Amino acid sequence: MPDLLTHVLLAYAGASALHLATDRVPARVVPVAMVGAAFPDVTKLYLLVPPERVGAWLGVPLSYWGWHTLGGVLVATVGGAMLFPAADRRRVALALFGGGVTHLVLDSLIVRADGLAPQYLYPFTWWEPPAGMLYLSSDVWPSLVALALAATAFAARYRAARTPTDPATGEAPDVRL
Amino acid sequence: MLACCLLAAAGLAVHHGATADANDRYPEPAEVAADYDAHVGQQIHLWGHVAAVHESSLTVTSGPLRIRVTYPPGAAGDRPADANVGELVQVYGTFEPARELAAERVVVSSDAGRQYMFVVSGLAALLTLGAFGRHWRPTVREPGFGRA
Secondary structure: OOOHHHHHHHHHHHHHHHHHHOOOOOHHHHHHHHHHHHHHHHHHHHHOOOHHHHHHHHOOOOOHHHHOOHHHHHHHHHHHHOOOOHHHHHHHHHHHHHHHHHHHHHHOOEOOOOOEOOOOOOOOOOOOOEOOOOEOOOOOHHHHHHHHHHHHHHHHHHHHHOOOOEOOOOEOOOOOO | OHHHHHHHHHHHHHHHHHHOHHHOOOOOHHHHHHOHHHHOOOEEEEEEEEEEEOOOEEEEEEOOEEEEEEOOOOOEEOOHHHOOOOOEEEEEEEEEOOOEEEEEEEEEEOHHHHHHHHHHHHHHHHHHHHHHHHHEEEEOOOOEEEEO
16 A cells, blocks of 8 residues: 555545535545545554454454455445435445545555556456556655645635635535545 | 445455465465475565665565575666665565575565654544544444434
């Protein structure tokens, strides 16, 4: 992965841009996209609870990397959306899925010594696409780019809040982060 | 539905655990360590840590496997001088006799960069929770979240 900050800041910037562009993306959906973008890194659970130990205890082989895949994102999308009010479920699901998929796309751009990205399309295929070879997880610059984009999005939302869209009521758009 | 998704998540973890090795194009470091000669000539994408830096090679450990990484002409990526002991390294190469891995490409992740990655990733988790908490509240009657 690029660091988690890059993932959630880019999700914030992208979802905020959609929020500013259309009424169909309310502000409350923006942090949901950030959660979606963070989800695949739930695999980092291995640092706290090694899958080998859990697997040995359960008597089955176990790998958390199955969640860092398109299949994992789909399960998280459906399961996650069920936790929200019915009226919000569709847009929540789209935000979770969009965030998760951008995470996988960004991770497939990482430099790999063999030039191949991992099997992120599991369980549909074990295909390893060519890696983007753009950055390392430990590089600092991707998070600086993401920070610049997120700051721009925040400024645009702040500006929009100071320019009421409805002159009759003077009601400002929702700009909570 | 939620229970089905939890079951599906558990199923992914078990299925991936049971089938990933068979679908991996490279051998596991532990397999190589157990019978090195059987893997001579095979390629690997090895993730390990730098155990020693030499003038024109690196010693890398990955689990039980300890191997000298050599740089034939044309090897791409980082050179031995770019690595420090303890740093994470990726090596793509071919196993040679006498426990040598002839590198085609070596990629070193600096320790400072990895520390930065862990710190800002923690910050990102807090930022995400904070942003989420401004718009959504946990609900008890129907376990989940409602608009704040």
